[in-house]
Amino acid sequence: MKLGNNLKRCRFDHDNISQQALANAIGVTRLTIHSIENGKFVPSTLLALKLARFFGKTVEEIFFVVDD
Amino acid sequence: MDKKLKISGSISLVSGLLSFGWLIYNVIAYQYIRTKITNLEELGAIAEILGMYIGIGLLISFFFHVSAFFTMIFRFQILKKVTGLGLIALFMGIISFICLIGDLAALHDIGNQYEAGLTTNYEWTYLYLALIIHMLFYVLMFIMLYSTFGSVKVHYKTESAAKDEIIFIIAQYVGILCGFIGLGFTGFIVATQVSPQVLQYILPFYCPFILLPYGLICLYWIIIKRKERLPEVYDEKQWRDVSKAGLTTLLISIPFMAILYILNYQKMYGTISMIWFPFYLFLILLLFSGSILYFSNRM
Secondary structure (H helix, E strand, O other), X not given: OEEEEOHHHHHHHOOOOOHHHHHHHHOOOHHHHHHHHOOOOOOXXXXXXXXXXXXXXXXXXXXXXXXX | OOHHHHHHHHHHHHHHHHHHHHHHHHHHHHHHHHHHHHOOOOOHHHHHHHHHHHHHHHHHHHHHHHHHHHHHHHHHHHHOOOOHHHHHHHHXXXXXXXXXXXXXXXXXXXXHHHHHOOOOHHHHHHHHHHHHHHHHHHHHHHHHHHXXXXXXXXXXXXXXXXXXXXXXXXXXXXXXXXXXXXXXXXXXXXXXXOOHHHHHHHHHHHHHHHHHHHHHHHHHHHHHHHHHOOOOOOOHHHHHHHHHHHHHHHHHHHHHHHHHHHHHHOOOOOOHHHHHHHHHHHHHHHHHHHHHHHHHHHO
């Protein structure tokens, strides 16, 4: 099982906010946002909640489980 | 353009032009002194004056290397990307900087060997090779300065990062190079079987000098972290990369240190009892920085 996400779409829906602007708002580096979007990095619960709060969505709306 | 980049760039340009002139002067002075020494002629007062000016030139060159180092770091920070040319210039700068202490040592050796009536061919070969390295770096740095003053204004309009990532990455590149050079030099000491009597004078100088570029970038990174005023020094991914790199370093360094311990136990080389710590230091620096870079790019 892997963790999928709609982060790129959320950014697009949110005035096409850049990775850097999102990273600044959340308090992480741009590389972290980039790695989450590409599925290379699984964020902690805290970071997932921060992202959900930023976009005004639930965690499940952004992150989901992908079965192998 | 960023104020600190403008200041450091201007300092680098002035000190670079000055020390480039000195580099040309060194070529002439080396040739003059070498001819005298090779023909076993009296050096006289003029050679002493030439030697003094070479010393002043080395000091200015040292100053230029430090200011150029910071100019490149500031440039990376503003451009927010690691360019190939920038990385080559940074690597050449560090190699050229480390060669400066070699220049000093070679000049010192030439003086001693001349007085003892011994040959100085190796030292002169080194000095001329180091001159080529210095020249290459100066040319690269002038290209960098030209592009810095010319194009950074455009890139500077990009968004600023609240949490640094570029200096963190550059520090790993610097760590890899410093670790690699340090290991190479330590290997050279073992291969040439430098006596422990000589080593006790070399060790206190070469280790700190090779580690200085890494120390400087780490110091700058700490300053950035203090300015960020964020609760966490690293972000989540950086923490994970650093943790994985720590474990990788531990696992890889143990067999290396075991081999060194066995060599020392059997007393195959007398020098190993003195160089085990620099070897360990440079090895873990190379492994740690290399693994962080690997994990931050790949995972």
